[in-house]
Amino acid sequence: xxxxxxxxxxxGEVRQILGRDDLELSPDGVGDPVEDDVTxxxxxxxxxxxVAERTGSAVIADDSGLCVxxxxxxxxxxxxxxxxxxxxxxxxxxxLLNQLADVRDEHRAAKFVCAAVYVEPGGxxxxxxxTMRGQxxxxxxxxxxxxxxxxxxxDGHELSAAELSAEQxxxxxxxxxxxxxxxxxxxxxxxx
Amino acid sequence: xxxxxxxxxxxGEVRQILGRDDLELSPDGVGDPVEDDVTxxxxxxxxxxxVAERTGSAVIADDSGLCVxxxxxxxxxxxxxxxxxxxxxxxxxxxLLNQLADVRDEHRAAKFVCAAVYVEPGGxxxxxxxTMRGQxxxxxxxxxxxxxxxxxxxDGHELSAAELSAEQxxxxxxxxxxxxxxxxxxxxxxxx
Numbered sequence: 001x002x003x004x005x006x007x008x009x010x011x012g013e014v015r016q017i018l019g020r021d022d023l024e025l026s027p028d029g030v031g032d033p034v035e036d037d038v039t040x041x042x043x044x045x046x047x048x049x050x051v052a053e054r055t056g057s058a059v060i061a062d063d064s065g066l067c068v069x070x071x072x073x074x075x076x077x078x079x080x081x082x083x084x085x086x087x088x089x090x091x092x093x094x095x096l097l098n099q100l101a102d103v104r105d106e107h108r109a110a111k112f113v114c115a116a117v118y119v120e121p122g123g124x125x126x127x128x129x130x131t132m133r134g135q136x137x138x139x140x141x142x143x144x145x146x147x148x149x150x151x152x153x154x155d156g157h158e159l160s161a162a163e164l165s166a167e168q169x170x171x172x173x174x175x176x177x178x179x180x181x182x183x184x185x186x187x188x189x190x191x192x
Numbered sequence: 193x194x195x196x197x198x199x200x201x202x203x204g205e206v207r208q209i210l211g212r213d214d215l216e217l218s219p220d221g222v223g224d225p226v227e228d229d230v231t232x233x234x235x236x237x238x239x240x241x242x243v244a245e246r247t248g249s250a251v252i253a254d255d256s257g258l259c260v261x262x263x264x265x266x267x268x269x270x271x272x273x274x275x276x277x278x279x280x281x282x283x284x285x286x287x288l289l290n291q292l293a294d295v296r297d298e299h300r301a302a303k304f305v306c307a308a309v310y311v312e313p314g315g316x317x318x319x320x321x322x323t324m325r326g327q328x329x330x331x332x333x334x335x336x337x338x339x340x341x342x343x344x345x346x347d348g349h350e351l352s353a354a355e356l357s358a359e360q361x362x363x364x365x366x367x368x369x370x371x372x373x374x375x376x377x378x379x380x381x382x383x384x
Contacts, residue, residue, distance in 0.1 A: 036294040038262050070230050072264025075291075084290030095287075098276030099267075102228040 002026055004051040004061035013170065014060065017179040023060065030054050038077055040064060040115035041127050048119035056121050058191075060182070064114035064174055066148045068136065070100070070107045079147065089147055093140065097151060100136065108136040110152065112161075114174035116182040118191065126185050130177025134161075145169065194218055196243040196253035205362060206252065209371040215252065222246050230269060232256060232307035233319050240311035248313050250383075252374070256306035256366055258340045260328065262292070262299045271339065281339055285332065289343060292328065300328040302344065304353075306366035308374040310383065318377050322369025326353075337361065 003011055003023050015023050033050040035043040040063045048061035065079030075082045075096065083091035100108065111133045118126040133155045140150035142162030149161035154172055161169060170176040193215050195203055200217065207215050225242040227235040232255045240253035257271030267274045267288065275283035292300065303325045310318040325347045332342035334354030341353035346364055353361060362368040 034294060036296055038295065038299050071266040071270070072268065074263040074266040076264065078263070078291050081291060081293075084287050095276050099270050099273060101273075102226060103230065104228055107230050 002051055002055060002057045002059045004047040004059050013166075013175070014062075014179055017170065017176060018060070018183050026051050027055060035063070035077075040077060040113055041117065041129065043077060044115045044117040045119065045125065045127070048117050048125075052119045052121045058118065058120045060116065060118055062114055062116040062175065062178060064112060064178075066096075066110060066152070067113055068096070068100070068110040070103055070109075076113075093148055093151055096136075096148070097138065105135070110134060110136050112148075112152065112174040114178040116175070116178040118182060118186060120191075124189070124191065126182065126189065126191065128178050128181035128185055130174045130179070130181060132161075132172055132174040132177070194243055194247060194249045194251045196239040196251050205358075205367070206254075206371055209362065209368060210252070210375050218243050219247060227255070227269075232269060232305055233309065233321065235269060236307045236309040237311065237317065237319070240309050240317075244311045244313045250310065250312050252308065252310055254306055254308040254367065254370060256304060256370075258288075258302055258344070259305055260288070260292070260302040262295055262301075268305075285340055285343055288328075288340070289330065297327070302326060302328050304340075304344065304366040306370040308367070308370040310374060310378055312383075316381070316383065318374065318381065318383065320370050320373035320377055322366045322371070322373060324353075324364055324366040324369070 001020060001023050003014055004026050006025060011025055015021055030051055033046050035046050037043045037046055043063040044061045048059040052059040065076050067073040067076050080086055083095045111131050114130045116128050135153045137151045137153055137160060141160040142150050145162040152161045154161060193212060195206055195215050196218050198217060203217055207213055222243055225238050227238050229235045229238055235255040236253045240251040244251040257268050259265040259268050272278055275287045303323050306322045308320050327345045329343045329345055329352060333352040334342050337354040344353045346353060
């Protein structure tokens with residue numbers, strides 16, 4: 001089974017959550033589809049179908065982002081390119097803080113959302129989602145995690161998502177919830 | 193009666209729509225409140241109440257912005273500071289185009305929204321709103337208007353909001369609709 005990703009760190013996480021040591025990253029040269037859907041599940045399916053068609057293997061993929069209440073759910077699927085180009089984590093985070101500079105604490109609720117999908121070539125598709133609710137901070141805190149983690153305080157916690165250990169974060173994170181839900185659904189269906 | 197604004201161009205527009213030649217801009221030195229509400233009407237009321245308290249006059253104010261469907265209504269009240277600092281029209285517009293670069297035409301619907309309010313010192317408050325629906329373009333078109341006008345194609349029109357004449361734009365714009373609705377309500381109430 002393939003994880004549609006080039007991120008070895010994510011592979012380790014997902015192997016652990018799914019309990020599948022045979023999960024592998026996408027083969028080199030398989031290419032990248034345009035992820036132009038407007039939902040997390042839609043973009044995860046674009047990635048998974050693309051790799052499944054080209055490899056003939058069953059594929060796992062995910063898409064995730066930060067949804068800010070006062071922005072009606074944005075950045076959402078645009079989280080990774082919020083500052084205008086892909087993968088500029090610090091620019092994305094600083095832009096969001098500047099956009100919301102005048103927003104009072106009672107309006108700074110947000111959630112991380114993850115859609116995790118399983119796709120068989122020409123066959124069955126399974127979708128699972130997970131969320132982690134919290135509050136946006138005014139300054140980054142912590143060195144762990146990535147993306148918007150340093151400005152996100154998960155509900156019920158005193159540490160930002162970038163200050164939690166990997167184990168603590170996996171236990172409560174949108175990605176942890178989504179992949180555990182996907183595993184449960186695959187087990188129920190006898191797939192994977 | 194005072195228009196809570198420093199924009200002489202807006203004063204001319206609103207005088208014409210309201211049919212009030214005695215409308216004047218805020219006096220110099222009246223200062224600026226923090227517009228930290230999360231709705232257009234709330235921010236317009238903050239501006240109008242601030243000037244009404246300091247001048248003892250009845251005050252008209254408005255707040256407006258661009259709401260993109262696929263962003264859940266953002267930029268919304270953050271339209272003027274979308275790129276992180278106030279009033280950078282070209283930066284705001286270019287950031288939005290880059291954020292939505294992969295969004296297909298069928299998902300590029302948006303609307304301009306305006307809330308226009310009337311506030312008497314310690315007295316009555318009236319709120320009216322107006323909208324203009326349309327589609328986001330992929331490149332700016334036209335030299336007129338301001339803000340996001342060059343990338344907004346109003347529904348039923350072939351010209352961008354920056355290519356329309358001032359008269360054409362006033363007839364269909366969110367601001368035109370809101371101020372005409374406000375005038376009608378003030379007439380009905382015998383105010384203004």
